[in-house]
Amino acid sequence: MATASIQPFNEKAALVWSSGGYGYEIIAQQCLPGIVHAVDRLDPRPGEQVIDVGTGTGRAAREVAARGARSTGVDIAEGMLTAARAQTAQQGIDLRLAAAEALPFEDAAFDKAISTFGVMFSVQPHVAASELARVLRPGGRLAVTAWTPDSNAVLMRQELAPFAPPPPDPAPPAPWAWGTGKGLQEYLGADFDFEFETGVLHLRYPDANAFWHTFVDVFGPVKAVADSLDTDRREELAAALRRWADGFRSNCGVSIPCDYVLTVAHRK
Numbered sequence: 001m002a003t004a005s006i007q008p009f010n011e012k013a014a015l016v017w018s019s020g021g022y023g024y025e026i027i028a029q030q031c032l033p034g035i036v037h038a039v040d041r042l043d044p045r046p047g048e049q050v051i052d053v054g055t056g057t058g059r060a061a062r063e064v065a066a067r068g069a070r071s072t073g074v075d076i077a078e079g080m081l082t083a084a085r086a087q088t089a090q091q092g093i094d095l096r097l098a099a100a101e102a103l104p105f106e107d108a109a110f111d112k113a114i115s116t117f118g119v120m121f122s123v124q125p126h127v128a129a130s131e132l133a134r135v136l137r138p139g140g141r142l143a144v145t146a147w148t149p150d151s152n153a154v155l156m157r158q159e160l161a162p163f164a165p166p167p168p169d170p171a172p173p174a175p176w177a178w179g180t181g182k183g184l185q186e187y188l189g190a191d192f193d194f195e196f197e198t199g200v201l202h203l204r205y206p207d208a209n210a211f212w213h214t215f216v217d218v219f220g221p222v223k224a225v226a227d228s229l230d231t232d233r234r235e236e237l238a239a240a241l242r243r244w245a246d247g248f249r250s251n252c253g254v255s256i257p258c259d260y261v262l263t264v265a266h267r268k
């Protein structure tokens, strides 16, 4: 069992995700169909102990608690947890500052685990996967959602890349590996039997400008890059993301379909 501290390799990510703060709840709300999909497949039952890894503003942890299970959420980003605490005050959810790679819980402490677009961002996915296996009891169930490599949620980040600092060398494994059979086998194959199915959720905005303003205000990875730019370059980023979002214009506004994979795994 690890102590709850944020390791140096997670410090930058913790700051980036924290910067979204309360506002991230807007994005979590738009991702709700994928979150509810994962909770449905997890099937939390009254009295079960369930951990939500990378809980963010606590959206999945709240869905779990609403179904009567005892819900625990962990995240590396204090800014997200502050928002989660405000949202979950009435539900008795245990929220902790902790990383997927060092979960501060005893072996087999949980009946079920969930991670919605969370553990996929671990830069040490093998370690995170073995921590999930360690804290689940034998026969315990895990539900994970992750964007597929060709998901628009990933392609949006490709628009961001030319404006971002160069990635570390060597680069961490691509988060989208959690959205492929090969990556899932690599991470989960030793300790879990698993199946997966696909899903799609839609990010909807009145127009491309509203998309830009939401993401630059509340989505840490976009906000952090935008905040690092001078005024001209920031306007170029805004133009690039507006142009990209405008490609998803419908009769009623902008509607961006984002494909994901939902994995249901059983602890061997």
Ligand SMILES: C[S@@+](CC[C@H](N)C(=O)[O-])C[C@H]1O[C@@H](n2cnc3c(N)ncnc32)[C@H](O)[C@@H]1O
Residues within 6 Å of the ligand: 010, 013, 014, 017, 018, 027, 028, 031, 035, 053, 054, 055, 056, 057, 058, 059, 060, 074, 075, 076, 077, 080, 098, 099, 100, 101, 115, 116, 117, 118, 119, 121, 122, 123
């Ligand atoms: C895209 S948000 C998803 C939040 C939430 N699960 C949801 O569905 O709304 C990703 C979350 O994972 C957290 N995260 C990233 N890397 C993590 C790690 N190594 N350990 C724990 N949490 C992590 C971030 O701080 C962030 O809150």
